[in-house]
Amino acid sequence: MKDLVTLLTDDLLGTGLACVKRFVHQLHVHVIICDLPSACSSYIPCLSLILPTHLTQKDFGCIDVFVNCASITLSQQIFEHSFENFNRIIDVNTNGTYNMIQHMIPLMVNNEIIINMSYVAAFEGRRGQTVYATSKEAIVKMARPLAEELASMNICVCDIVPDVFDTSLLRELHVKVSNIPGDFSLFSARLGDSDEFAQVAQTIVENPLLNDINIRVDALLRMPSK
Template identity: 40%
Template sequence: RSMVTRAVSGLVGLVTGGASGLGKATVERLVRNGCRVVMFDLPKSDGEQVAKSLDPDNCVFCPGDVTSVEDVSAALDVAKSKFGKLDVTVNCAGIGIAVRTYNMHKKKVHPLDQFERVIDVNVCGTFNVIRLAAQMMSKNELGDRQEKGVIINTASVAAYEGQVGQAAYSASKGAIVGMTLPIARDLAMCSIRVMTIAPGLFETPLLGSLPEKVKNELGKQAPFPQRLGDPDEYAQLVQSIIENQMLNGEVIRLDAAIRMQP
C-alpha cells in the first residue's frame, strides 16, 4: 500500500522563536509551502514586522514567553480562532550563555541563577509548549494519514560535545535530547509524533554578531561542507520530518559531521 505523503500545504503550525534565526527560516519555509503559521516570540522581537513582510493572511505574530502558561495558551487560542486547528509545533526558542563552572583566574563561581534561567527557558519552556500543544492537537481529526500532529524540538550538538563554558547550555540541550523518546511514547496514543533536531553551527543571530573571519574559521571546523549552516537547511529538515511519518522519537544531528573541540 502506498503511504500518503503529508504535504505541509494546508497545515497550521506554531513556531516558537519564530522572529529570527532557525525559527524565522522555518516560518518562511512553511508559509511559502502553503502552511498557516502562528509565530511566537518575545514582545521585543521583530515578530510583528516579519509576519507583515511574509503574508499577513497566513502568518500571525503572537508575543510571549515560552515559560509562561498564559502566553503559550494565548498563542494556541490564536491558532484556533484564526486558523481553526494546530497540526505542527516547532520549538526554536532558546537562550545560551558562556560561563565556566569555576573560573580560577577570576576566582568566580558560576552564578546559580544564570544556570537556572537557561534550564527554565530551554527545557521548561520547550516542555511547556509541548504539553499544551499536544493537548490541542489531540482534538484533531485523524485524516488520511491517521495522524493528529507533529512536534519538533531544537537541541544542539552541544548536547553531546559541550565546550568550555557551556555547562548550562549543554545541560539544557541534553535534557531536550533525553525527553524526546519518552514524550514520543507518551503521545503515541494521541497519534502525535515527536522529533528533535540537533544543529551544528548555523548562520543565526547567535553567531551573526561575530566578524566574518571568525565565522569562516568556525565553518572550517566542520569536515564537509566547511561552512556555517544556512537556516533554511534546518527548515528543510523540519519539512522533511513533517512529511515522513516514520520519523518519530529520534534526534537528528544536522551538523556537517562536526564534533566540537573543548
C-alpha cells in the first residue's frame, strides 16, 4: 500500500493526527492534510496546508483514501444559542463533509475508499447536543445512498462513529468524564485513545469488503443525558 495517497481533513489535534501517524508508519502511504491555514501541528511543523476550494486533479493526481475527520461542536441548549450558531455547525460538519466528498470523487479513479467521521450523538444525542447531533446524524444517513451511487466507480463509503475519546473535542464539549480505570461500568473501562480510532480507519482501508457500514467505537459506553 506504500503508493497509496490519502487525503485527510482535521485539525491534527486528536483522531486526525493519530490517523496521519498510523497511515504513515503502518500503511506507509502518502498523506495530504487539508485544513484551514491557521492550523498547525508540532508533529508536522513544515506542513503546507491546502484549502478545499483549491483541490484539483492537477495538484494531486489521484486520491486513494479520503478520511473526513474535520468537525466542530456546540454544547448549548436550543434557547442558549442563535440560529447563526446552528448554521455554522451544520455548514462545517454536514455541508463541509458533503462538499469535500464532491471534490474528492473526480480525484478517485478505481477501488477507492471514503471514510467519514460521525459521532454517537447521531444515535443518542444528549442534552445540549441538539445541533451537533443533527449535523452528525446527517453524515450517518449519507453512507447508504453514497455507497450505492459510487458503487459503479468502485468507491466504498464507511463511517466511524466514536464516543468519548480523550481528545480536544471532548474538552470543548465540557463533558465531565473521568479516565480512571474502574470509573466506567463496562469494558474497557476508560476513555478511547486516538490511535484506536486510527486503527479502525486502517482496518477499513485494509478490508475491501467493508462498505456502507457505521462502525461504533465506544466499548458499549452510554453517557447520562446531562
